[in-house]
Amino acid sequence: MTATAATLTDRYLHALGRAVPAGQRDAVVAEVRERIADSIDARIADGVAQEVVEQVVLTELGDPDRLAAAYLDRPLQLIGPKFYLTWWRLLKLLLAIVLPCVAGGIAIAFAIRGDSIGEIIGGVWSITLTTAVHLAFWTTLVFAVLDRASRGEWVGGRRLSAQETAELSDLGDPWTVDRLPVIESPETRLSRAGVIATSAMGAVFIAFLIAQQFNPFLRDAAGAPVPLLEPGLWSWLLPYLIVVTAIDIAINVGVYLQGRYNWWSAIAHAAVSLAFTIPALWVWSTGDLVNPRFLEIFPDGAGADWMRITGIVVGIVWAGVVAWDLVDQFRRAERGRVA
Amino acid sequence: MTSASVEGNLQEVRRGTVVLAALLLLREPGYGYSLLEALGAAGIQVDANTLYPLLRRLEQQGHLTSQWDTSESRPRKFYRTSDAGDELALTLLTEWDRLDGALRALREPT
Numbered sequence: 001m002t003a004t005a006a007t008l009t010d011r012y013l014h015a016l017g018r019a020v021p022a023g024q025r026d027a028v029v030a031e032v033r034e035r036i037a038d039s040i041d042a043r044i045a046d047g048v049a050q051e052v053v054e055q056v057v058l059t060e061l062g063d064p065d066r067l068a069a070a071y072l073d074r075p076l077q078l079i080g081p082k083f084y085l086t087w088w089r090l091l092k093l094l095l096a097i098v099l100p101c102v103a104g105g106i107a108i109a110f111a112i113r114g115d116s117i118g119e120i121i122g123g124v125w126s127i128t129l130t131t132a133v134h135l136a137f138w139t140t141l142v143f144a145v146l147d148r149a150s151r152g153e154w155v156g157g158r159r160l161s162a163q164e165t166a167e168l169s170d171l172g173d174p175w176t177v178d179r180l181p182v183i184e185s186p187e188t189r190l191s192r193a194g195v196i197a198t199s200a201m202g203a204v205f206i207a208f209l210i211a212q213q214f215n216p217f218l219r220d221a222a223g224a225p226v227p228l229l230e231p232g233l234w235s236w237l238l239p240y241l242i243v244v245t246a247i248d249i250a251i252n253v254g255v256y257l258q259g260r261y262n263w264w265s266a267i268a269h270a271a272v273s274l275a276f277t278i279p280a281l282w283v284w285s286t287g288d289l290v291n292p293r294f295l296e297i298f299p300d301g302a303g304a305d306w307m308r309i310t311g312i313v314v315g316i317v318w319a320g321v322v323a324w325d326l327v328d329q330f331r332r333a334e335r336g337r338v339a
Numbered sequence: 340m341t342s343a344s345v346e347g348n349l350q351e352v353r354r355g356t357v358v359l360a361a362l363l364l365l366r367e368p369g370y371g372y373s374l375l376e377a378l379g380a381a382g383i384q385v386d387a388n389t390l391y392p393l394l395r396r397l398e399q400q401g402h403l404t405s406q407w408d409t410s411e412s413r414p415r416k417f418y419r420t421s422d423a424g425d426e427l428a429l430t431l432l433t434e435w436d437r438l439d440g441a442l443r444a445l446r447e448p449t
Contacts, residue, residue, distance in 0.1 A: 028395075030407070031371070034415050035391055038372035062388075070392045 009036055012058050019068035028071050036061070078144045087143040094135050103128045104316060111312040117285070195256040202249040206242050230291045237283055244276045266333035270326050277322045284315055357385045357393060359435065362420050362428040365403060370415040394418055402427050 013029050013036075020028045039057045048056055061067055069076050079087050106127050110120045212228040229238065251272060255265040283289045290307060360383040364374060371391055378385050397403045402424035408417050420428065 030414070031391065031395070031416055034413065035371055035387070037413055038370075039387070042372065060387075067388075070388060071395055073392070073396060 008054050008058060012036070012061070012064060015064040016068055019065045020072065024072065028068065032067070075147065078140065079147050082150070083143050083147050087139065091136060091139050094139060095132060098135060099128055099132055102131045104320060107316045108313055111316065112309060192256070195252050198252045199249045202245045206245055209238055209242060226294050227291050228294055230288055233283065233289070237279060241276060241280060244272060248272045248276070263333050266329040269329050273322055273326060277318070281315055281318060284311060287311065353384060355431070356383060357389065358397065359428060359431040361393065361397070362402065362424050365418050365420045368417045368419045370417050397424065
């Protein structure tokens, strides 16, 4: 055996030893040393040249870390089949619950603090992202530790193999048919009551826009009506919102007559919804939506302060509701397509 | 059918046979490489990367006993089937015979 070849083997066994716990190191290294020597002899008998034989044998053995894992029956995955499903379900549930709460809470808090729109969006994005990373990391870490701790259990006086451990039941109770999901009755058809309700709400909204201009409940000192909304908006926003609302009613009726949700209705609804929400929310956020004279009615400027906090909460909840409505529309369209 | 899928299915069938053949062969003491060759000569195909860790596992499970032989120029670990290993081999053989009978019955034209 040449000096160079001996060095290769020693280096291989050294690398192998580092991957094996101290308690088993000597035993595993000795076994592999025997295996390498026997393999080299066999390869030389097969006619492999002396200079390369060790390299050939070690290459066949492969990555020492992988070999150690095979000898120790150690997993080469972060989370094995035993815990994978539990991990995945828990992670999805956590993200779905925590992230919207964090995003909404941060948005409201930053807005009340008086941050600009850019600062709020940046803050919500970075904090929500950080939260998601932390949730995923710590959940995965716990399951990875659990996966390793629960392997190699001693059952019936002997250690279970990786495969046997994997075949054990999942965390917690064994699966039963009771866990099968209920098949949601797909609400792919728009009910008549639904159409009437949506249309009525649209009509009430249009009526409100017109009625508030002639506000019968609030009068100024001179006895003239004080509109709730900024009268200057009649030059563009308010007529625009009335038209968009009317289109929304028409689409709803159209979908009802057609019989079911589909991609076109979902896209049309989304377009109308955004066409309504974006300009309205924009004007709402600048504070120009409400008539300043209306706020003057409240004593000591309490109206402005009240409007600010309410405006923030309403604006963010409004955006959330519209976002959910869009998702819901497309989900219904998807189900309507499948049904 | 691709040859890869054939190979995969063949390996599935062979997987359990290596344990049984090793337990039977090691009623006479043997070391890793000698067993690898004996298995090959006996017509049991097994990869060294499968066999060596398998011997270690069977030993930990108590189906094999081992002893380092230092009388030769090179120390070698000799394995031998234990009483528990004999019992396991018998159980596996019984199951193998039962499966063989079952598959023969299935193979017969009805």
